[in-house]
Amino acid sequence: MTQSNENTHTNKSLIHNLEIDGLTHDGRGVARHEGKAIFVSHAVPGDKVTVKIIQTQAKFDEAELIEIEQASSDRTVPFCPVYNECGGCQLQHLSIDAQRHWKAEDFVTRLTQSVNSKHCKIQPPLTGDDTGYRRRARFGLSISKIDKVARLGFRQKASNELVDIEHCPVLTPALNQALKDQRPVLIEQASRAYKEITFVEADNGVFITSSTDQTSVSLEPMYDIEGLNLHFPADGFVQVNSQQNQQMVHQAMAWLELESKHNVLDLFCGVGNFTLPIAKHAKRVTGVEGLKTLVEIAEHNAQANQIENVEFVKTDIFENFGHALWFKQQTYHRILLDPGRQGAFEVCKVLHELKPEIIVYVSCNASTLIRDIKELEKQGYQLHKAGLIDMFPHTTHTEVMVQLKKGNKKIKRHKKVFKF
Numbered sequence: 001m002t003q004s005n006e007n008t009h010t011n012k013s014l015i016h017n018l019e020i021d022g023l024t025h026d027g028r029g030v031a032r033h034e035g036k037a038i039f040v041s042h043a044v045p046g047d048k049v050t051v052k053i054i055q056t057q058a059k060f061d062e063a064e065l066i067e068i069e070q071a072s073s074d075r076t077v078p079f080c081p082v083y084n085e086c087g088g089c090q091l092q093h094l095s096i097d098a099q100r101h102w103k104a105e106d107f108v109t110r111l112t113q114s115v116n117s118k119h120c121k122i123q124p125p126l127t128g129d130d131t132g133y134r135r136r137a138r139f140g141l142s143i144s145k146i147d148k149v150a151r152l153g154f155r156q157k158a159s160n161e162l163v164d165i166e167h168c169p170v171l172t173p174a175l176n177q178a179l180k181d182q183r184p185v186l187i188e189q190a191s192r193a194y195k196e197i198t199f200v201e202a203d204n205g206v207f208i209t210s211s212t213d214q215t216s217v218s219l220e221p222m223y224d225i226e227g228l229n230l231h232f233p234a235d236g237f238v239q240v241n242s243q244q245n246q247q248m249v250h251q252a253m254a255w256l257e258l259e260s261k262h263n264v265l266d267l268f269c270g271v272g273n274f275t276l277p278i279a280k281h282a283k284r285v286t287g288v289e290g291l292k293t294l295v296e297i298a299e300h301n302a303q304a305n306q307i308e309n310v311e312f313v314k315t316d317i318f319e320n321f322g323h324a325l326w327f328k329q330q331t332y333h334r335i336l337l338d339p340g341r342q343g344a345f346e347v348c349k350v351l352h353e354l355k356p357e358i359i360v361y362v363s364c365n366a367s368t369l370i371r372d373i374k375e376l377e378k379q380g381y382q383l384h385k386a387g388l389i390d391m392f393p394h395t396t397h398t399e400v401m402v403q404l405k406k407g408n409k410k411i412k413r414h415k416k417v418f419k420f
Contacts, residue, residue, distance in 0.1 A: 013053040017069060020047040023102040025110075025366070027090045027396040029065075038063050044094045045102065046072025074098035079131070080169050087157040089170065089394040096130045096393060103398050104388045107366050111402075114370045115383055123387030126251065128243040130393035134170045135201040136240045139179075141186055142194040150190035152183055152197070170394060175199050178206040198235055207234040220297070225249055226277035228305045231297055237270060244391045248362065248399065249277055252336060255360045255385055255403040258282050262333040265326070265354065267317060267347065272298040272310075274336055274362075279310045282334075286326050287312045317347055331355045336362070343368025345375060352379035359404045364391075366400055373402065382407040 015033055020043045022030035029043025031051075037060040040051050048070040051063035068075075078084070078092035091099050104125050111117065140162045143150045153165035166183065167176050178199055186197060196211040202221030220231040223242065226249060232238045239245035252274055256264070258281040266275040269287030271294055279285040279302075287310065289295050298312045315321050317339075322328070335356040337344050341364055351359065359381060363369035373383060385403035392398065 014050060014066065015053065015063070016050045018049050018051055020045050020049060020072070023094075023106065025106050025396065033061075036061060040065055042093065043068075044072050044075050045098070046074055082163050082165070085156050086154050086163045086165070087159075088154045088168070090396045092394050099393065100125050100127060100388070100390055103390070107388055107398065107400055108386070110366060111370060111373075111383075111386055115373045115377060117383055117386075120383045121385050123251075123385055125388040125390055126244060126247045127390045128241070128247070130390075131169050132172055133243060133393065134168075134240050135172050135175065135242050136238055137168070137171055137175060137199050139165065139197045139199065140194060141190050141197050143190050143192050145192065150187050152186050152190070171199075172201050174201045174206055178208065182208060200234055200238065202232075203229070209235040225273060226280070228276050228280075228301070228307075230271055230273065230276065230301045231304075232271045233293065233297065236294070239273065239391070241391045244389055244399070245273070248389050248391070248401070249274055251387075251389075251401065252360050252362060253278060253281060255401070256334045256336065256358055258334065263330065264334045264336065265330075265332040265356070267335065267337045267344065268339045269298060269312065270294050270338075272301045272312070274338060275310060275312070276301060276305060276307055278336070279307050283309065285310045286330070286332075288315050288317060288326060290314065290316045290318075317344070322350075327354070334358050334360070336360045338362040339368075341365040341368065343372050345372055348372045348375040348379075351376065352381075357406050360401065361404070362399065362401050364397065364399050366398065369400060369402065373404070376404055380407050381405065 018031045018033060020029035020031050020040060023045055024030060024039060029040040029047060031038045031040060039060060040063045042065045043049050047068055049065055050067040050069060052066050053061050053063050055062040074095045075093060076095050080092060083089060083092050108122055139152050140155060141152050142162065144161060151162040151164040153162045156163050198209045200207050200221055203223050204221060207221045221234050222229050222231045225246065260283060262282045264278050264282045264285045266285060266287045269275045269289045272287060275285050275287035287298055292314050295312045295314045302310050313326050315324055332354045333356060335351060343365060361369060381404040383402060384405050387401055389399035389401060
């Protein structure tokens with residue numbers, strides 16, 4: 001690596017000696033040149049680089065990395081041999097400590113610039129192992145139309161083509177062993193028709209399902225959370241990071257400030273990942289979920305763990321639920337939300353009618369979370385805690401959690417109108 005110039009200068013679309021001083025939420029380096037932000041793919045904070053401008057906008061430019069003139073102390077050699085081709089990870093070239101710093105920095109900056117953070121205490125990130133952590137993986141299986149080779153693996157970066165995967169460093173050892181054992185059989189089944197093969201490690205074994213095989217299995221996978229055994233569908237959702245899920249559930253219960261007299265509402269409850277641990281510390285918990293299958297599994301989980309102070313209800317939370325008994329005839333001391341990436345904007349518009357004192361919101365999308373906090377602020381709720389959960393090391397994805405408490409702001413009463 002050579003340093004081209006002492007001072008930053010441009011040569012047509014090239015910019016030399018550009019210093020990277022930030023990181024975007026999608027993992028691009030951020031620099032500033034002549035008063036304008038430049039986003040640089042594959043650059044990390046602390047790098048000095050030569051870049052080529054590939055797209056110009058009014059307020060920023062996008063650039064590709066041409067040369068690293070001086071590498072950042074946080075730049076690392078990726079540990080995966082197919083990192084440069086595979087689209088699974090995006091940040092292996094940045095040290096794990098720096099990843100966590102910049103993810104938290106991005107979240108906190110966006111949060112504090114968007115909502116009232118006067119009363120908010122930023123909590124330390126929840127962290128754990130950064131390799132061997134992922135207990136669920138969805139592989140693609142097909143014969144390439146380009147070179148006619150059968151592959152089992154993940155999609156390439158910015159492509160529908162597959163990268164053949166024989167071993168993945170972020171998967172648990174049990175998943176890698178299952179992948180090694182099953183690869184020959186699965187490769188033999190490959191065709192030009194693309195299909196997905198899901199591997200999931202549970203406490204009772206490794207389960208493998210196919211998108212083209214709907215055969216039901218007699219045994220459901222299960223995992224332990226807070227001393228409870230929870231079943232979940234082998235081809236359905238489960239938090240991929242078991243270690244971080246344990247920490248996340250524990251922190252959510254602490255932030256709910258539970259007492260034995262509390263009625264609690266858990267929205268988007270799934271199979272009871274939060275609901276059932278909460279029920280051990282509350283008077284009554286209602287879990288609301290949109291998928292009938294998950295409600296049935298959640299009910300089974302409650303019975304199997306002999307938890308009787310819980311009720312699971314099937315409701316499409318994105319539809320008009322104003323008539324539902326759990327909404328019409330109840331008030332709740334505490335509410336927990338754990339929606340998908342789309343967030344819970346319409347739900348947040350009416351949460352004040354349930355009169356919760358504390359709301360804990362878990363999100364995998366900081367943008368929709370911030371949008372929803374703004375709506376809750378209108379209803380008199382104030383942000384008190386916020387923190388990052390490093391659920392997906394070496395990727396640009398994050399999990400975040402916030403706590404809101406009822407303030408003194410008066411809410412203007414309007415006729416209840418649902419617009420879902």
